[in-house]
Amino acid sequence: MSRVEQQRNIIDYTLSSLLRRPFKNSLLILVYTLIIFSLGSVLLFTRAIRKEASILLREAPDMIVQRIVAGRHDLIPLSYLDTIASIEGTAAVRERLWGYYFDSAKGANYTLIVPATCGLRPGEVAIGVGVAAVRNVYKGEKLFFKAYNGEVISLRIRGILAPGSELIAADLIYICGDDFRKVFGVPEGYATDLVLKAVNREDVKAIASKVSIALPDTRSITQDEILGIYDTIFDWRGDLVGVVLTGAVFAFLILAWDKATGLSPEEKREIGILKAIGWNTSDVLLMKVWESSIISVSSFLAGILLAYLHVFVASSSLFEPVLIGWSVLYPEFKLIPFVDFNHLAILFFMTVVPYTAATILISWRAATISPDAVIR
């Protein structure tokens, strides 16, 4: 009998053995698949978000300068522009006007921002897809804002931002500088913060140090820090991942521990009978290797495929309640499938290998004792 034929016979026997305990084994495969699914979904989701953030935020400003008063972010005087512009290595510096508007009717928060090159006339706004959905408004209609002094300001919607921009602009409202100041009461000569472009990105840290000396009441945030924050939030050892990973890893440990602490009397008797009819210890071990490989590889494949569909086709719908929190306005977006095969390989070795090793170890102990003792 050829080696291949021998292996196929063992696989045939292993499958028959698995099918003799259909409820237990299908439940095992289901739980195993669910664990891989949840771990895989988190890994795929966080990897895709991190990758997208790293691509997109490379266009973020080289540096932001905020003014801090009593530990809080405060309006910054435009006179600071000249001080920063005079620092060596600064290519350009401009003010940003932006702020948060709480829509008490809908309970949603919007971000109002004044673009550098407006393209809007006073009295007009352009709104993000999320704002349009929450307010149920369309191009040409009016949007009402309650200003800082109680006055109601109506602005006409000139357009809705392009679909596909939700990941960065779902809650944005483009507004002209004059209207922004009317809504929030920001005085002339002040802005929300300043953005700086450096001649050479390598010099940003040095410029930040000079800014903190020249303007001690300010705080600088560099692009590297912005990128680092998204790496931290969505790191696979981070908070979101940590919550899901902890539960799933414990579930997997219980599964592996249950397997490793011993075979059922029925499984022991089966091994004894096999040895009594002439199977070697190595044949029994081979059967157990196939058994655990069939269970773990098929669960891994099913779990990862389901995780892929969940994250990249179903828009991570199971994570939605966690991600939404108390947000009324939540961006609907489809992540671009950036898949890190190293992460998948780590997941494979973290789940399939320990499970298989635990199964073989306990089977080896049962396979080496005499058949007579096992059957009795």
Place this chain on the structure above:
Amino acid sequence: MRKSDILFACLAVGLVLAGLAAVHSRVARSAASGVIELRLAMIKELDLTDLCLFTEARYTRHPSQADWHTPFQDHPMSLEHFPTGTIVGPPGWLRGTLDEPR
């Protein structure tokens, strides 16, 4: 048909589906280049600093712009209370993974 044939057929179907997922990932990435360009242009035009992921609190909408104690500064002894505050952790410099901002 032998049971092993059925097993190998199932595994082959799984591998084909995994291959299709890899092809889908590649196709979707090239198809998304227009969306990426659009988003890059908006970020450049507006000098945006953050992704719009969590809109419930200012420090989760713009985590990169929040200061150290933003979640706790609504009043003295204030505790963090927004659900996404449990997901959006403290910035890297507090954990020692990034330099402290100046």
